[in-house]
Amino acid sequence: MMTTEPSGLSPRNTTRGRPRTTGTDVCARCGRNTGKARVSWPEGKVCGPCFTVATRTYGSCPGCNQHRLLPGPPSDRGGPRCAECAGIPHDFRCTRCRTETESYRRGTCARCALRDDLTVMLLAHPADPAAMGRLVDVLCQAERPESIITWKRSPKVQVLLASLSAGSTPLTHEGLDQHIETAGRAVDHLRAILVHHGLLPYRDPYLARFETWIEDKLHPLPPEIARPVEHFAKWHHLKRIRSTVTPDSPARGPVHSAKQEITETIKFLGWLWDTHQRTAATCVQQDVDEWRASGPTTRKLIRTFFVFARNTRLNVSVDVGHYTARTRPTLAQDQRLAWLRELLSGSSESLPYRVAGILLLLYAQPLVRVAALRTDAIAIDPATGQAAINFGGRPVPVPAPFAKLLLDHIKTRPNLRTGVSESPWLFPGTHAGHHLHPNTITHRLGSLGIQLTGARNRSLDDLVTQMPPPLVADALGYSYQVAFKHTDSAGENWARYASLKRQP
Secondary structure, three states: OOOOOOOOOOOOOOOOOOOOOOOOEEOOOOOOEEOOOOEEEOOEEEOHHHHHHHOOOEEEOOOOOOEEEOOOOOEOOEOOOOHHHHOOOOOOEOOOOOOEOOOOEOOEOHHHHHHHHHHHHHOOOOOOHHHHHHHHHHHOOOOOHHHHHHHHOOHHHHHHHHHHHHOOOOOOHHHHHOOHHHHHHHHHHHHHHHHHOOOOOOOOHHHHHHHHHHHHHHOOOOHHHHHHHHHHHHHHHHHHHHHHOEOOEOOHHHHHHHHHHHHHHHHHHHHHHHHHOOOOOOOOHHHHHHHHHOOOHHHHHHHHHHHHHHHOOOOOOOOOOOOOOOOOOOOOHHHHHHHHHHHHHOOOOOHHHHHHHHHHHHHOOOHHHHHOOEHHHEEEOOOOOOEEEOOOOOOEEOOHHHHHHHHHHHHOOOOOOOOOOOOOEOOEOOOOOOEOOHHHHHHHHHHHOOOHHHHHHHHHHHHHOOOOHHHHHHHHOOOHHHHHHHHHHHOOOOHHHOOOOOOO
16 A cells, blocks of 8 residues: 655754754764764763763773763773773862762762752741752752753842741642742743652642633623622532542542633623623523624534533523534544654654654554553563553553554653652653643644544554454543444444443
């Protein structure tokens, strides 16, 4: 079967990061020109990037068999060597903690330099010495302390830390909330670190922002609109989300859906009052039909409000049916296969987003679910070496080419050096304890040219033609209803499986 190349690849610039400096010096490690050599070692001049790699490489030296820093080049006996075996005339040990690493400031390592800075900032005259001492210890635990040094240079961060030390800002969620408007991202980063290390209790960030969002939405509304919207937002959405949110089940998805439904409800009730001088209680069926027929499909989202209105006896005369889409986006199979080949072996994206894209194209996983996958969902059979991934019901085999890519990603996951060195997430986010936001993955894959909804539909259509829909549903975390709907769309007759029930 002839396949076409994935669209959207040719105009994309695949070079990321700052371009290398040109110059007359040639690095003995990488062979590229550099404006200025970082050091001169027995092998020759070494550029800055190669020096950084060398001073962060640890392992067993093939010369002396000691486990230590290995800045030297490989030898005939194996991999990189320690400084003594490589003849590098430099003592890489920190003068204070004696850790072998790159010297950051006057012979001390970055971690010790960070502790010095934080001691001056937080422990000079603290209102609560014990709390500030714990905060210093937590920030100094970062796998890459240089990132915290850079973070604290921000004037907004310095104001925040000074306020915490003086006691004018309590070390609580409510205290940090006082600085959201002036130092939002810095506050979020610090909060995530504190929650991860147990200095603050868990609080879902999406839920907290949703509560504020509701108040901001209600404030400008007239009473005849604000009252029903407030009941709908707080007694239906907020109450439901609060009862279901956990650290493993964040409120991002439910809050996003709730905001859409509340926003559309406000638009409808505003139009209803301005056009017909009627409220939610006096609304009639004709009003709803007119509203839905005269605008975009997002107006279908008022259905949940009227279900709530009927249940609370606010309005029992209006019945809003389910919306049925007129079109169903589907990616051509040859395009799907071409994208799989590109993500498996191409260079159009970095490794994490290639893995995320394959999970979409191969297993029909929504990107919301992909972003929330944990590393313990991946299992390796020690006897066979076969990899499997669990999306909910039962482990699903991972084909060999993708298995290698997946394991490489697990070993080199990004975002593990800014305040926390351990993360359970397959795709760690920039904030400690959080996974990557689904919108980030959506944007990166969408910018390549992948039709995301069409790709997921095509993947699921293909899977339900290869095995019974109930098995697909159990393995991939879908409902039986969705699996059979895709079976119908794929043109397969699986009616003989309709009577099967989900196995415990």
